Amino acid sequence: MEKKFNTRSSMIFFFVRGSKRYFIMAVIFAGLCVLLDMINPKIIQYTVDTVLNDNASSLPAFLENIVMNIGGVEYIKSHLYIVALAVIVVALLAGVSRYLFRTLNAKGAETLVKRMRDVLFDQIIHLPFAWHNKNHTGDIIQRCTSDVEVIKNFLSEQLTNLFRVVILMVMSLYFMFRIDVRLTLISAAFFPVIILYSLFFHNKIASSFMEVDEMEGQVSAIAQENLTGVRVVRAFGREKYEKERFETKNEEYMNTWIGLMKLLSSFWATGDLISGLQVMLIVVIGGYFCVRGEMTVGGYIAFVSYNSMLTWPVRMLGRVISEMSKSGVSIDRIRYIMNSEIEVDKENAKEPDMDKDIHFENVSFSYGEDSPEVLDDVSFTVKAGTTVGILGGTGSGKSTLMYLLDRLYNIEPDCGDIKIGSVNIADIKMEHLRKNIGMVLQEPYLFSSTLADNIAITRDKLDMKDVREASRIAMLDEAIEKFSKGYETYVGERGVTLSGGQKQRAAIAQMLIRKPKIMVFDDSLSAVDSETDAKIRAALNEKTENTTVILIAHRITTLMKADNIIVMDRGRIVESGTHEELLAAGGQYSKIYKLQKPQEA
Secondary structure (H helix, E strand, C coil), rough: CCCCCCCCHHHHHHHHHHHHHHHCCCCCHHHHHHHHHHHHHHHHHHHHHHHHHHCCCCCHHHHHHHHHCCCCHHHHHCCHHHHHHHHHHHHHHHHHHHHHHHHHHHHHHHHHHHEEEEEEEHHHCCCCCHHHHHHCCHHHHHHHHHHHHHHHHHHHHHHHHHHHHHHHHHHHHHHHHHHHHHHHHHHHHHHHHHHHHHHCCCCCCCCHHHHHHHHHHHHHHHHHHHHHHHHHHHCCCCHHHHHHHHHHHHHHHHHHHHHHHHHHHHHHHHHHHHHHHHHHHHHHHHHHHHHHHCCCCHHHHHHHHHHHHHHHHHHHHHHHHHHHHHHHHHHHHHHHHHHCCCCCCCCCCCCCEEEECCEEEEEEEEEECCCCCCEEEEHHHCCCCEEEEEEEEECCCCCHHHHHCCCCCCCCCCCCCCCCCEHHHHHHHHHHHHEEEEECCCCCCCCEEHHHHCCCCCCCCCCCHHHHCCCCCCHHHHHHHHHCCHHCCEEEHHCCCCCHHHHHHHHHHHHHCCCCCEEEEECCCCCCHHHHHHHHHHHHHHCCCEEEEEEEEHHHHHCCCCEEEEEECCCCCEECCCHHHHHEEEEECHHHHHHEEEEHH
């Protein structure tokens, strides 16, 4: 089901569902840790002022009762190890609380990241073909890695620490007010200044992070393109050009980062200056009050301790605001993916019998508003169980017809219909449609796995009998037998260890093992020689007797035995008929045949 997130917070709440309990428990232990951290300065204050200097106790009544039950001030004075023991016990409890806080926080963070990656992957594989064509692979990967990591760090480090900081501020200010109201007001006066300067930098940092993220995506896209097309780069000697292109973009990325770091340096330097002034004023004015006898030594030590506890957390508020800028950019980049429309079946989508005629009725199509029309009012019928060949030059619209048949792209309203039998393909469940249409593309994609696994990729269970039979029909079995490991031969990324012809034959075997009702070969024999082409076609004719077959090719010998041949030019059908009929007509097909005949003789 399609998910829409109108706000950043709605998407964050969606993702934290599985890890919410960990974050809540982490915040509880963070609060407990803060509470325990507040106790030790109070113990030191009591020891210095009451135990050592005989001043009046400033402890709450319930703690005073505990002291009296132990033996009173005099007993503690003669057994000072009790104070040391109390400090150690409190520190140990604080350590345990801190450990549980960090453990639960880390578990929540990793659970969040796993959920985000799972959901994003599921979303991306269900996004339309057109969406993937518009978005660079490198940029998509960067959104799913770097941006996910930014959001994880914000939620697990900044946001949970924000709750801890708020609890720490409230409790510290409470104890500081009990010690000296004047010093507390001086300390608190700096808080609005820190928050205001953080807000001042917020917008600047946000726009800079957006620029950096987009630049990183561009660098990743160039790297991904070159790694994927490394053979093309080498073949055309474009190493120098691609190196300079990458270095130029990388330098832009570096300069953008340096600009951002200058901005962040100004942000943190300003924070250091304000925090330093605050600490200096507290130490000097507190010391002055102490000398004048307006403040006890223990109270002074405790106040400075509480103020020191506050210095970094208050600065953390500024950091949270700056990280909020960065995470906001990352959230928007991921929200773009999550809000993109996935492929969804109609409410009453059908699963009809696919052994029917295929009707293209007045189909027109373009790849975008600004793109020229690729198909112009195309109409023809493919009879069930027959073989139809489609011939045409580059850009004539041959492959587009098949993309539309498989619903990799959708026909716009009032731009024609494609029907299988009497059912419009828009009303057929996409899983059912694609399960029954097998497509072999001109540039097949093989995964980094064994040949057997690649051929049987659509099967839940590997059946070597079917794998060998499909390989035999695709004329791949002889080549596989020459490999030392046979079907267990590992093919590299995108099948880089195989030749072009072997990859095409592996893709044919991959499709044949599915046994679809409709088979589409999109120039998928272009990389094999004429003799192998003829053998494959003969084996296919024998095996696909009752299957609807659509052959797209530039080579007429691949199409000449088809029951019907369609000739396309500039998005329109210019001729159709059998091989003999088209030759007799003396049109475009005949001219192409005469050009190719000497080469294939």
